[in-house]
Amino acid sequence: MTATTARDNDTRTRLLETALTLFTRHGVEGTSLQMIADALGVTKAAVYYHFKTKDEITEAVAEPALRQLGALVQEARGLRRRGAQVDHVLAGLVELVVGHRALAAVFSSDPGVARALERTLKGEDDVKDCMTDLLCGPDADDESKVAAHVALAGIALAGGSPDLADLPDDELRRHLLAAGRRLLGRPRPRA
């Protein structure tokens, strides 16, 4: 890697971190390329060098988590037992949420993110739908569907909640998992 590419990558990383911070504070729709440039202390042209639109930035911010969720769905589909599928999706979601608390808050709650991702991911399977289906199983009744929605939204939002920001990762992980398992009728995990 040349010095220039290393610096470019570094700027790109800082840009995405800054964008996420601003998204958390102002929402995606309330954040402009100019605000990102100002917060980074660079010109708007420098932002344009990396990303042409805010949608591209939103996609890049969410991309690692989306890729991880996609992999999780694939892995779960490869499991034979229903219970194992539910456990795998739940544990993977909790892991992701705890590992990326700020992203979880924005990604799960901001209508701007959802819209930007819809535009860019058109044609691909909606990963949220896939996760709901895995949590409910085929031919799920409405009660299970509602419980799966409450679990997905509740875990993602509670995980990103500022009220729980003081909780250490391992505790947050354990309690979110317990909540999800109770909601979906899975036995408590062994200590």
Place this chain on the structure above:
Amino acid sequence: MTATTARDNDTRTRLLETALTLFTRHGVEGTSLQMIADALGVTKAAVYYHFKTKDEITEAVAEPALRQLGALVQEARGLRRRGAQVDHVLAGLVELVVGHRALAAVFSSDPGVARALERTLKGEDDVKDCMTDLLCGPDADDESKVAAHVALAGIALAGGSPDLADLPDDELRRHLLAAGRRLLGRPRPRA
């Protein structure tokens, strides 16, 4: 009531309905007074006649639900048994969410709404904190706190989810209540 006041009230009601629709679609931060005026087919001056800022509109859109939540908290505090408090808060929240699905989606998930309300309601008790406290009880351990957060966020978001929009109100109400009760360790309600 004079004809003018009646018409003013009518415009105000339509304005708030239109604002909520636009908030759902674009988020609060992504909605401008101009967009609201355009959607209503009136001038921006006509919007200004009713509201000076978007914050005022946001507050007015959320106000009836906030008032209802505030009353719910007061009622629950008047109950003696912990179980009865939890049941009352849960049932009231579910009722509110099912009665105002679109508002629930925006109100619970848009960082713009939260910020606007924080600015306008400063000094008053945070109703979400009060509800969490009532659901957890005093001296709650972290597991109960996390479960209460999952329940509040999960019910509000699942209730407003477009995926569940086809579910009739009474079914959505029953299933959200069941999910909340399971999360909080309350017995299943009798049919």
